[in-house]
Amino acid sequence: MEMQQLNYSLSTILEQVIITSKKAGQAIMEVYNSDDFDVQIKGDESPLTKADLAAHNAIISDLESKFPDIPCLSEESTGITFEQRQSWPYCFVIDPLDGTKEFIARNDEFTVNIALVVAGKPVLGVIYAPVLDTVYYAAKELGAHKQVGNEKADKISVRTLPEKEGNKHFTVVASRRHGLDKVETLCQNFASFDLTSRGSSLKMCLVAEGSADIYPRLAPTSEWDTAAAQAIVEQAGGQLLKLDFTELTYNQKESLLNPYFLVLGDPEFNWKGELVIPE
Numbered sequence: 001m002e003m004q005q006l007n008y009s010l011s012t013i014l015e016q017v018i019i020t021s022k023k024a025g026q027a028i029m030e031v032y033n034s035d036d037f038d039v040q041i042k043g044d045e046s047p048l049t050k051a052d053l054a055a056h057n058a059i060i061s062d063l064e065s066k067f068p069d070i071p072c073l074s075e076e077s078t079g080i081t082f083e084q085r086q087s088w089p090y091c092f093v094i095d096p097l098d099g100t101k102e103f104i105a106r107n108d109e110f111t112v113n114i115a116l117v118v119a120g121k122p123v124l125g126v127i128y129a130p131v132l133d134t135v136y137y138a139a140k141e142l143g144a145h146k147q148v149g150n151e152k153a154d155k156i157s158v159r160t161l162p163e164k165e166g167n168k169h170f171t172v173v174a175s176r177r178h179g180l181d182k183v184e185t186l187c188q189n190f191a192s193f194d195l196t197s198r199g200s201s202l203k204m205c206l207v208a209e210g211s212a213d214i215y216p217r218l219a220p221t222s223e224w225d226t227a228a229a230q231a232i233v234e235q236a237g238g239q240l241l242k243l244d245f246t247e248l249t250y251n252q253k254e255s256l257l258n259p260y261f262l263v264l265g266d267p268e269f270n271w272k273g274e275l276v277i278p279e
């Protein structure tokens with residue numbers, strides 16, 4: 001499917017999606033500050049709060065009115081079958097509140113994720129962290145940016161691996177909650193590395209902005225957890241790849257679960273030669 005089928009430019013969509021992500025962030029903050037989360041447990045045993053639903057509603061009503069011909073696939077959408085979405089040439093892929101467990105734990109590391117997927121690839125992504133009032137955004141051919149509050153937006157890019165005592169030194173970012181033992185195995189050939197943790201899509205933003213070198217995700221995620229971040233990482237010069245080093249795709253299969261994946265910074269480094277990929 002060609003890009004020109006979209007009825008809007010990516011810069012028009014990006015401008016609106018940033019506004020929408022901040023509105024969703026405000027809806028989340030109202031719940032965060034009220035102490036009335038009303039935590040329920042969903043069918044997949046993940047938690048759901050009033051904030052997830054308030055953010056979902058804010059995003060859907062905004063995007064449906066601004067871009068009526070672009071369908072929305074949100075973590076909190078129900079009843080959309082694969083048969084229906086299979087025919088979509090493009091769609092928004094939305095996680096209204098990524099890091100619900102971090103939200104409940106009150107550690108501030110949660111985000112609103114909105115991506116535009118065209119023909120299976122994320123071409124635009126916005127990640128907004130409401131407590132940090134920080135937005136990461138990117139679109140194809142427009143680069144990746146980070147903006148804190150009302151400060152000037154900075155262009156971001158992945159970094160070249162730093163050296164320590166003559167060896168490459170890696171900053172590895174990992175989930176607080178999932179797959180840490182497997183990460184240690186994956187990194188066993190690194191001469192030196194340090195580990196840092198973040199909730200939600202902020203892990204991928206750390207690689208995109210050149211604060212971390214690799215984020216291995218050896219635990220389950222869904223398409224809305226990665227679509228926006230993949231656009232940002234790629235525009236920042238990095239990669240988000242499956243364990244066989246091929247690309248992740250979106251809205252191409254019935255299951256919305258992602259395979260395990262690697263987020264890689266330095267594009268010049270021989271990651272394939274250095275990582276110990278689990279079976």
Ligand SMILES: Nc1ncnc2c1ncn2[C@@H]1O[C@H](COP(=O)(O)O)[C@@H](OP(=O)(O)O)[C@H]1O
Pocket residue numbers: 046075095097098099100101174175176177178198199200201220221222225257
């Ligand atoms: N068993 C599972 N299946 C699918 N996704 C899972 C999962 N366990 C965790 N996740 C995903 O991992 C995300 C949190 O990752 P992390 O712990 O790295 O911050 C969750 O985002 P949500 O908070 O949006 O549900 C959820 O989507």
Ligand SMILES: [Mg+2]
Pocket residue numbers: 095097098099224225
């Ligand atoms: Mg999520």
